[in-house]
Amino acid sequence: MAYSRNISYSRDTIEDIRHGNDIVEIVSSYVRLDNKSGRLFGLCPFHKEKTPSFSVSQERQTYHCFGCGESGDVVRFVMKAENYAFLDALRFLAERIGYAIPEYNKPSEADDQRELLKGIHKAAARYFFDTLATKEGEAASHYLDERGLSPAIRRRFGLGFAPRQPSGLLAHLKTSGYNEEAILSSGLVLPSRSGGLYSRFSERLIFPIFDVSGDVIGFGGRSLTDTKQPKYLNSQESPIFNKSRVLYGLANARKTGAREYILAEGYMDVLSLHQAGFTNCVAALGTSLSQDHARILKRYAVSVLLAFDADDAGTKASLKAIPLLGAEGLLVRVLSLQGAKDPDEFVRRFGEKALEEAIRTASSQVLYRSGLLRAKYDISSVEGRIAFLREVSEILAEIPSITEREVYIDRIAHDTDTPKATLMQEAARLAAKPTPVNYPSSSRARQAQNRARQIAASGIENARKNILRLAATNARVRSAILPFLEPAELVDETYKELMHHIYAASAEGQTPELSELAGRFTDPEKSAKAAQALFAPLAPLLDTTQSRSLEKCVNDIVRSIKKHNIDKGLTHLATAPEYETLGLMEAKRNLDRLYIHISDG
Numbered sequence: 001m002a003y004s005r006n007i008s009y010s011r012d013t014i015e016d017i018r019h020g021n022d023i024v025e026i027v028s029s030y031v032r033l034d035n036k037s038g039r040l041f042g043l044c045p046f047h048k049e050k051t052p053s054f055s056v057s058q059e060r061q062t063y064h065c066f067g068c069g070e071s072g073d074v075v076r077f078v079m080k081a082e083n084y085a086f087l088d089a090l091r092f093l094a095e096r097i098g099y100a101i102p103e104y105n106k107p108s109e110a111d112d113q114r115e116l117l118k119g120i121h122k123a124a125a126r127y128f129f130d131t132l133a134t135k136e137g138e139a140a141s142h143y144l145d146e147r148g149l150s151p152a153i154r155r156r157f158g159l160g161f162a163p164r165q166p167s168g169l170l171a172h173l174k175t176s177g178y179n180e181e182a183i184l185s186s187g188l189v190l191p192s193r194s195g196g197l198y199s200r201f202s203e204r205l206i207f208p209i210f211d212v213s214g215d216v217i218g219f220g221g222r223s224l225t226d227t228k229q230p231k232y233l234n235s236q237e238s239p240i241f242n243k244s245r246v247l248y249g250l251a252n253a254r255k256t257g258a259r260e261y262i263l264a265e266g267y268m269d270v271l272s273l274h275q276a277g278f279t280n281c282v283a284a285l286g287t288s289l290s291q292d293h294a295r296i297l298k299r300y301a302v303s304v305l306l307a308f309d310a311d312d313a314g315t316k317a318s319l320k321a322i323p324l325l326g327a328e329g330l331l332v333r334v335l336s337l338q339g340a341k342d343p344d345e346f347v348r349r350f351g352e353k354a355l356e357e358a359i360r361t362a363s364s365q366v367l368y369r370s371g372l373l374r375a376k377y378d379i380s381s382v383e384g385r386i387a388f389l390r391e392v393s394e395i396l397a398e399i400p401s402i403t404e405r406e407v408y409i410d411r412i413a414h415d416t417d418t419p420k421a422t423l424m425q426e427a428a429r430l431a432a433k434p435t436p437v438n439y440p441s442s443s444r445a446r447q448a449q450n451r452a453r454q455i456a457a458s459g460i461e462n463a464r465k466n467i468l469r470l471a472a473t474n475a476r477v478r479s480a481i482l483p484f485l486e487p488a489e490l491v492d493e494t495y496k497e498l499m500h501h502i503y504a505a506s507a508e509g510q511t512p513e514l515s516e517l518a519g520r521f522t523d524p525e526k527s528a529k530a531a532q533a534l535f536a537p538l539a540p541l542l543d544t545t546q547s548r549s550l551e552k553c554v555n556d557i558v559r560s561i562k563k564h565n566i567d568k569g570l571t572h573l574a575t576a577p578e579y580e581t582l583g584l585m586e587a588k589r590n591l592d593r594l595y596i597h598i599s600d601g
C-alpha cells in the first residue's frame with residue numbers, strides 16, 4: 001500500500017512554536033482558570049456548561065474537557081477557538097512569539113496564485129482607504145457622514161473610495177511590485193473594447209471583504225452616481241473569492257465568541273450594528289443565503305437571528321434561509337423591525353436599547369411562520385381556518401421534540417382560539433412514521449442484550465482509539481502494524497481516514513503532528529472526533545513504558561479489532577456468498593497465530 005503526504009513545516013519548526021507558547025497562558029486569554037487541588041479548571045469554551053469541566057495540564061501542555069470530550073495541545077486549542085486550519089494556527093502562534101517560520105515545501109502554482117491575488121487585494125485596499133481621505137473621496141465621506149458611520153468603524157472595516165479613472169490604482173499597484181498582467185488577473189482593472197483599461201469599481205464607496213484570517217479577498221462597491229450601473233457590485237469570482245462561501249463581517253464577528261449570530265442582508269446593516277455594539281452581525285454579500293453559508297455559521301454559532309429587510313423580499317429570504325439553517329442543526333429566530341425598513345434604519349432611528357429589546361423578544365422560526373400564515377388567511381372564515389390549521393400543522397409536525405411541539409401548540413391554540421387537541425392530533429398524524437415490529441421477549445433478557453451491546457461497542461471504540469494514539473505517537477508501533485492492520489479495519493470513516501494519514505507519515509519517514517492530523521478534517525465533528533482519539537489518555541491498563549508490555553498491548557488491541565470484524569461478518573453467514581464465509585472462517589483460525597513483533601530500536 002502506497003501513501004503520500006504533503007508537509008508544510010518541519011517537525012523542529014512545529015516544536016519550536018509549540019514550546020514557545022504556554023498553553024495555560026493561551027487558554028487563560030479565553031477562559032478563566034482556577035486551581036483546584038493542583039489542577040486548572042474552567043468553563044469549557046466549546047460547549048455551554050455551568051460547572052467547570054475543562055481541565056488544563058501545565059505539565060503535559062494539553063487540555064481536556066470532561067463534558068464534551070474535546071482534547072488537544074496549544075495548537076489544537078487555537079484551531080478550535082479561532083476556527084483556524086492547522087497552518088493558520090501555527091502562523092498565529094508564531095506571530096505571537098515573534099518566530100519567523102521557514103517554509104518547508106515550495107508552494108504549488110495554485111498557492112502562488114492565491115498569495116499573489118491576496119497581495120494585490122491588500123495593496124488595493126490600502127489605496128482605496130487612503131483615497132477616501134482625499135478630495136476625490138469627499139462625496140463618499142459625505143455619504144458615510146449622512147449614514148452616521150464614525151471614523152473608528154470606517155477604519156475597523158477599511159472603508160475606501162474608488163475613483164473613476166484606474167490610473168491611480170494602477171500606479172499604486174505597480175509601485176507595490178505588481179506587473180500589469182498580474183493586476184489584470186485580479187479583476188480590479190479590466191481591458192476595455194477600445195483597447196484601454198477601466199476600473200471595475202468606478203466612483204464607488206468600497207467595502208473590503210475579508211476571509212476569516214483577516215486577509216482581503218474581494219471588494220463590494222456602492223455606486224455614488226446616478227447612472228444605469230448596478231447600485232452594488234462585488235468582485236468577480238476568483239481563486240480567493242466565492243460570494244456563496246463568504247459572510248461579510250465574519251472576520252470581526254467570530255472574535256466575539258457569541259453563540260448566536262445576527263444575519264443581515266447588506267454591508268450597511270453590518271457596519272451600523274457593529275458600531276452600535278452588536279458585533280456578532282454578519283451578512284451574505286447581496287446574494288441569497290446558500291447551504292455553504294449555513295455550514296460556515298454552524299462552525300461558530302448554535303443559533304442564528306435573521307434580520308432581513310422588512311419587505312416582501314426580506315420575508316421570502318427569511319423563509320428560504322430557515323430550512324437551510326435548520327438543516328445544519330442551527331436554531332433560528334426572526335427579528336421584527338417595526339417602524340424601519342432594515343436593521344441599519346432601526347438602530348439609527350430607535351437606538352441600541354430598542355434593538356436589544358427587539359432581539360430579546362424575537363420570534364422563533366415556528367411562531368414567525370405561523371404568524372405569516374395567520375396574516376395570510378382569514379381564520380374567521382371556515383375555509384381560511386381550515387387552510388391555516390392544515391399549514392400550521394405541517395410546521396408543527398417538523399418539530400421532533402414532543403415537549404417542544406406541545407409548547408408551540410399551546411401558544412398557537414391560545415392566539416387563534418383553536419382547540420389544542422385539534423392541533424395535537426393533526427401534527428402527530430403528519431409527524432407519524434412507520435415503526436419496526438417488536439417481537440415479544442423477556443424484559444430482563446432484552447436489558448441484558450442491550451448492556452452487552454453497549455459494553456462491546458465501548459470496548460471496540462476504545463481499541464480503535466488506542467491503536468490510533470499508539471500509531472500516531474510511536475514510530476515502532478507504526479512500522480510494526482502497517483503490514484497487519486488496514487485502515488479499513490477501523491470501520492469508522494473518521495478513524496479510517498486518520499489511519500491513512502498516519503501511515504502516510506510513516507511512508508515518508510516523518511513523525512505525524514497530532515494537531516495537524518486532526519486539522520486535516522474540514523468537518524468540525526470529524527476533526528473533534530479525531531482530536532479525541534489522538535489526545536485522550538490511553539486506557540489505564542495499557543502500560544507502554546516497557547517494550548514487552550507495549551508489544552503485548554498492541555497485539556491485544558489488533559486482535560480485538562480483527563476479532564470484532566470477523567464476528568460481525570459471521571453473524572451474516574446465512575446471506576453471505578460462500579467464498580466470503582470460507583474467508584471469514586479461515587481468518588478466525590489464523591487470528592490465534594497472529595503475532596506482531598515490535599523492534600527495540
